[in-house]
Amino acid sequence: MNDRGAPKTVHVRAPGKINVFLKVGAVMSDGYHDVATAYQAVSLYEDVFASPASDFSVVFEGGHIDTSGLETDGSNLAIRAARLLARRAGYREGVSLRISKNVPIAGGMGGGSADAAAALLACDTLWGTDLGRDELHTLAAELGADVPFALAGGTAIGTGRGDQLSPALAKGQFQWVLVLPEHGVSTPEVYRELDRHRERHAQDIFPAQGQPTVDADVLQALRAGDPHMLAESLSNDLQAPALHLSPGLASVLEVGEQNGALAGIVSGSGPTIAFLAADLDGALELQIALSAARHHVVRVTGPVAGARVVAD
Template sequence: METTDAAFEPPIVPADTAARNARRQVRVRAPGKINVHFQVGPPRADGYHRVASSYLAVSRYEEVVVTARPGTAAQDITVSLAEASSLGAGALAGIPLDGSNLAVKAALLVAQLAPEATGVHLEITKHVPIAGGMGGGSADAAAVLVACDALWNTALSREELSRLGAQLGADVPFALMGGAAVGLGVGDELTAALAPTPLHWVLVPADFGLSTPVVYQRLDELREAAGTVVAEPEQVATEVLAALRTGDAAALAPWLHNDLQAAALDLAPGLAAVLDDGRRLGSLAQLVSGSGPTLAFLAADAGHAQELAAALQDSGHRAWAVEGPVHGAHILA
């Protein structure tokens, strides 16, 4: 499999004693993702599905500030949402601020390994759509893993952080890794893919979310109703990896694919009209990102992405021009 540039690995954290003692707050940024190519096998006995996915980290980020609370127990974790969050108040209202939040679970996992652990406060700035098929919650968790590792001086390796992340969800290890990758198994068996040249996209979020388990269930129902028999996917098409390697948007366009798209469109039929708008306005290709309902439109280059975003906005849609691949979870301050 391809190998990626080392720039996509989490940064090395200073280990000198003075830096450790001075560190009381860590700010980390982690990217959302899109699935450029996504194949889904039949349901397994455990209810999960084997997948073959081509992940791409894109420049729509979550930011988390983790602040130590000296004198409190490691289990004493509080959460708030930053005013700088760009998502609507209605969407933010649905985010749990208790122990069910993946970010809190991430902090607790690191605390179990950190002799210096104390209570912390997590301030999350949300920019990735919630329940939007872009792994926003997983990005939060990845950011907290990196931040708490730095804050408490646990000095965990990337592999150790990834193993912790896999306990929280299949998308967390990729939010740590960033860049481009092939995901097998349930999406957690990651192999980095070479993608040195950015590809440009326009994302159109929805005003609602879709539950990933519900989308998978609907896919199974649609396949059963149609009598469709599918094999377990073994690998992403080599044409996808070749297009990522060369950064050739035109070569990638015919290979954009998402097995979950039919289920997402069945649950949210209005998305089809937005896909048609993007096609009409000149996107090279278009698809539902992951389990949806965020839509991704492939552009020829940066200028085309800006033009396409403006045209979609003029048609009444929210639209963001982004690029990928970008770095995984990394410390800002």
């Protein structure tokens, strides 16, 4: 451990994500599901600032996001990340974390996971523990399925619980327009609704796979950098249960697709909706139309890099 010349505050930026493909396996005996997903990191970021302290603390600032309901005790994922790193590295002090939130809370875009990934990298830099990316990835996987991807960024295939990552080739940039939710949803509740949905429609749908895989046409579309091809292959097993729990999302999807989106998809467990545009002009027109319909809209691009130290 080397803290000579260590900065007084470290700023790390980590991206939110879109699941451009998400297939969910059958529920297992422990109540969890294996998944096969194609992640894309997009240019909507969490900013984490880490400063030296004798104990562990976190505060949030959110702009348009109401952060008042977020836990700031030891259950907070960013605090858990910092404590985990300290235990692994034998570090005996603490850290003061300040998090500026832009990714919606409980919105299906991995904002909490981005906070945790950023906290790992920020503390590793602040404390001079120098664990390296492989060890940080191992710690990230202990914290949650989306945390390793927030650390890695880019485009990747996730299997197992989503934390077993392999990079995916993605050419060029994709243009996305996000409709951000006013209220979040519980990811476990969406998974429970998926199980109920499958039971209700057992006679009409194929049984879920034990070990799902990502469809080849998704990988081909990403490699080609072709938004039209990708629009044809967007898929999310959690979309039907998310729409069942939040019926208003269906009208949002309709508005987007009526105003030039190539396709729309619920991101992860929702309720954020991601619309894919053909190009920048199409994304700008779609952004204007959705804003005029009184939705909270953000235009982003992907893929982008994972958690990175920012030189302020």
